[in-house]
Amino acid sequence: xxxxxxxxxxxxxxxxxxxxxxxxxxxxxxxxxxxxxxxxxxxxxxxxxxxxxxxxxxxxxxxxxxxxxxxxxxxxxx
Numbered sequence: 001x002x003x004x005x006x007x008x009x010x011x012x013x014x015x016x017x018x019x020x021x022x023x024x025x026x027x028x029x030x031x032x033x034x035x036x037x038x039x040x041x042x043x044x045x046x047x048x049x050x051x052x053x054x055x056x057x058x059x060x061x062x063x064x065x066x067x068x069x070x071x072x073x074x075x076x077x078x
Contacts, residue, residue: 001031040068 009031012024036057043053054064 006031037068040064044068 006028009024009028013021013028015021015024040053050065050069051061054061057064
């Protein structure tokens with residue numbers, strides 16, 4: 001999803017119809033989760049530690065490790 005599509009979704013959250021806004025929120029949430037996973041994988045591949053990633057995300061090391069290490073995104077690297 002490109003920046004223009006994300007911008008359109010963000011604008012849609014203010015639609016007069018709350019169901020349209022909620023649909024946009026759901027799509028934004030899914031895309032944000034996807035982008036976060038990609039960036040976590042990149043950070044790990046570039047040598048970032050779980051505590052560093054957790055600090056940036058504002059969560060505990062255990063939370064970020066549980067969410068991403070178990071997905072097998074890192075070829076067994078934990």
